[in-house]
Amino acid sequence: MIAWLIALSILIYLVFSFWDRKQLKDEREKLIELKTSEFQSKATLAALIGLAIFYWFNPAMPAWICLLVINVANLYTEIFAKIYLRFKM
Numbered sequence: 390m391i392a393w394l395i396a397l398s399i400l401i402y403l404v405f406s407f408w409d410r411k412q413l414k415d416e417r418e419k420l421i422e423l424k425t426s427e428f429q430s431k432a433t434l435a436a437l438i439g440l441a442i443f444y445w446f447n448p449a450m451p452a453w454i455c456l457l458v459i460n461v462a463n464l465y466t467e468i469f470a471k472i473y474l475r476f477k478m
Contacts, residue, residue, distance in 0.1 A: 391457065398464055405468050417478060425470040429463065436462035 412418060440455050 391453070395457070395460075398461060402464050402468065405471075409471065421471060421474045421478065424474055425467055428470045429466045432466040433459060433463045 436459055440458055444450055444455065
């Protein structure tokens, strides 16, 4: 099941990046990319801190869960932030 989740995440990211590449690149898109990368780094850091705290209290947690959560937070934050900012701006 984890392998399917990873494959589906990669497929969604590739489809979104293909769709995103077709967007016109103007100042608005550059601003969206900057805000997206800022939010993406904050969300990934929050996921990392949350996992560190959770791992502190539950050291029996498998390491692949940590890697999966960080990767999913990184990928989906970029996708959802770009979509949100495009409709907001």
